[in-house]
Amino acid sequence: MQRSPPGTAVPHAMSENDLTRLDPLDYVGRRQKRLRREDQDCEEPSLKDELLTLLSNWKKDQDLVLNKLSSDIAELKLQNSNIQSTAADLEKAVQFMSSQYEELKSKLVILERERKENIVYIDTLESKIDDLQKRLKSTTIEFRNLPPISPSVKQETQRDLCDLVQKTCDVFKAPVHPSEIKDIYRIKNRSGATTVITELTSVLSKNKILNGVREFNKTNHNNKLSSTSIGLPGPQIPIFVTESLTTKDRKLFGLAREASKNLQYKFCWTNNGRIYMRKSEGGTRIEIKGESDLAALQKQ
Numbered sequence: 001m002q003r004s005p006p007g008t009a010v011p012h013a014m015s016e017n018d019l020t021r022l023d024p025l026d027y028v029g030r031r032q033k034r035l036r037r038e039d040q041d042c043e044e045p046s047l048k049d050e051l052l053t054l055l056s057n058w059k060k061d062q063d064l065v066l067n068k069l070s071s072d073i074a075e076l077k078l079q080n081s082n083i084q085s086t087a088a089d090l091e092k093a094v095q096f097m098s099s100q101y102e103e104l105k106s107k108l109v110i111l112e113r114e115r116k117e118n119i120v121y122i123d124t125l126e127s128k129i130d131d132l133q134k135r136l137k138s139t140t141i142e143f144r145n146l147p148p149i150s151p152s153v154k155q156e157t158q159r160d161l162c163d164l165v166q167k168t169c170d171v172f173k174a175p176v177h178p179s180e181i182k183d184i185y186r187i188k189n190r191s192g193a194t195t196v197i198t199e200l201t202s203v204l205s206k207n208k209i210l211n212g213v214r215e216f217n218k219t220n221h222n223n224k225l226s227s228t229s230i231g232l233p234g235p236q237i238p239i240f241v242t243e244s245l246t247t248k249d250r251k252l253f254g255l256a257r258e259a260s261k262n263l264q265y266k267f268c269w270t271n272n273g274r275i276y277m278r279k280s281e282g283g284t285r286i287e288i289k290g291e292s293d294l295a296a297l298q299k300q
Contacts, residue, residue, distance in 0.1 A: 126248075133246040134273040139182070139206050140244035143168060143196040145237050147227050158184055165198055168230050168239065174212030180205045197244065203272075206243065213241040243270055252288065259294045 148156060149164050161184045169176045183199040200206050217224040227237040245253060253268075253275050260268040260277055267278040275288040277297075288294060 130246055130248055134249075137244040137246065138273065139200045139203055141198050141200065141206050141209055142240075142242050142244050143198065144240040144242070145193055145227075146196045146239055147194075147232055147234065147237060149232065156186060161186060161196055161198075165196065168225075168241075169209055169212065171230050172212040172216035172225065174209045176200075176205065176209065209241065210243060243273070245270065245273065249273060249275065252291065255291060255294055256288045259297060263297060 143165060146164065146168065149160060149167075162178055162181055165181070165184065166176050166178070180201050181198060182201050184196065186194050186196050188194050200209075213225060223229070225239045225241070227234065227239060229239070249270075253270060256275050256277060257268050259265070264279075265277045266280050266283075267276075269276055277286045277288060278284070286293075286297070
């Protein structure tokens with residue numbers, strides 16, 4: 001480094017000693033401002049005015065939103081009130097329906113119990129009526145497909161029917177005296193076939209006739225009782241002699257005969273109003289009291 005040589009005089013700057021005499025504006029720099037024109041306020045809005053406008057518009061928007069929210073809240077309150085009222089009405093309706101249901105349920109229980117009691121009572125009455133009908137029919141037999149003695153007879157009398165029955169019974173050697181016949185008449189079924197209903201005075205007379213025709217058909221297996229057997233003119237018509245059954249037993253007997261064919265039972269007959277079936281000669285006799293017995297046989 002180089003330094004001033006010794007002895008060299010350093011020049012000093014000259015300044016004013018009294019600083020207070022100096023004008024401060026002489027050394028402080030002044031910022032030159034642009035002169036404002038008088039009409040500038042009318043042409044250009046100030047920032048404050050812009051902010052006020054923005055705030056005013058924002059306030060209006062918020063007021064609209066708040067008004068809409070208030071109206072929505074009021075509407076929700078009204079809907080809530082209506083829902084609460086409806087819920088209360090529904091609760092009352094449910095309580096009413098529940099009470100009605102319990103009342104109907106109790107009535108149904110009573111009616112069901114009465115129905116079962118009535119069914120038992122009706123079954124008892126039907127059994128009693130069936131027993132009475134069996135007693136009334138205990139001395140009655142039926143001659144099915146028994147043609148008139150003469151086709152020229154327009155109106156048969158009971159005398160004619162008595163003669164016809166006596167002639168038929170004589171064939172299988174079971175003679176019937178007119179005094180044994182209590183009542184006699186002919187009926188026609190839907191198919192056009194006729195049946196002579198004969199009410200006798202005793203069960204003994206009925207059994208005598210039934211046993212006689214059974215033995216005749218057994219002996220004459222290939223020539224069973226028919227119109228030809230009793231000497232009536234015309235085509236050969238098979239004649240069936242059976243005891244008279246009640247409506248209930250007649251229906252059951254028809255089902256038993258059909259079941260005997262399907263189950264290959266050889267015998268199916270009635271005796272004193274009772275229905276029997278037998279599998280084969282010498283087999284066990286089975287009494288049919290109702291359709292349940294036939295169902296049991298089919299299961300077996």
